[in-house]
Amino acid sequence: MAQSVVQPTAGTTTPLRLPIRAVLPWAAFFGVLMLALLYFVGAEQGATSVFSGTGVHEWVHDGRHLLGFPCH
Numbered sequence: 001m002a003q004s005v006v007q008p009t010a011g012t013t014t015p016l017r018l019p020i021r022a023v024l025p026w027a028a029f030f031g032v033l034m035l036a037l038l039y040f041v042g043a044e045q046g047a048t049s050v051f052s053g054t055g056v057h058e059w060v061h062d063g064r065h066l067l068g069f070p071c072h
């Protein structure tokens, strides 16, 4: 009893095409989001503080030390 074996064809891959017009708004959105996060972790303290008090600073305090920002 013979069984047929399907051989994979070699060399038939096509390169992935990224539609720049579809990706660009998401890249801009996440870029702005990451900049806001970087601000809150790295500079939300003292004279550059947007929110009064130390609530935001205390909330991101461990991340601040983890990323090497000067703190105390």
Ligand SMILES: [Zn+2]
Binding pocket: 061, 065, 071, 072
């Ligand atoms: Zn600290």
